[in-house]
Amino acid sequence: MRVVGIIFSVVIGMVSVGFGGGGLKDLPASGKEYDAVTGREIYSNTCIRCHGIDGKGTMGLHLVPKPADLTSPGIQSRLDASLFKRIHDGKPNTAMGAWSTALSDDEIWDVLAYVRTFRQE
Ligand code: HEC
Incomplete structure (x- = not known):
């Protein structure tokens, strides 16, 4: 019942933003999307x-x-943050090095996006 309530209020929220935000500019879908294709490279x-x-x-x-x-x-x-940190800082006493010396933060996020494609359903 609570879940239904939450979903209901989210839907109402979206509807009211949709109708109430009439004066706001449309923006292209922005925000950084991390790129699994770059990540694969x-x-x-x-x-x-x-x-x-x-x-x-x-x-x-x-x-x-x-x-x-x-x-x-x-x-x-x-969590993403935990894996990011591992790739960034490496894992002590293993061959897993700190990739922050070779990759930028964005590149680490991209490669993590690719690593996420290994997830099994
Ligand atoms: C020289 C070999 C080597 C390379 C190159 C390497 N790794 Fe690793 N990686 C390892 C080893 C060894 C471990 C540790 C396994 C363990 O702890 O049991 C590891 C662990 C990890 C983990 C899990 C860390 C954890 O907390 O358990 C992730 C995620 C990972 N690697 C991602 C990457 C990504 C992404 C790259 C490329 C940017 C990369 N690795 C490159 C050897 C490597």
């Missing part, structure tokens, strides 16, 4: 050699610990 240049083409990490099997399986629920259930 970065991934294949920098991450693939350890995490593999499918993200399962099988290419770096000789490493200890071996590269994370990026398709796993354990990784995919983590």
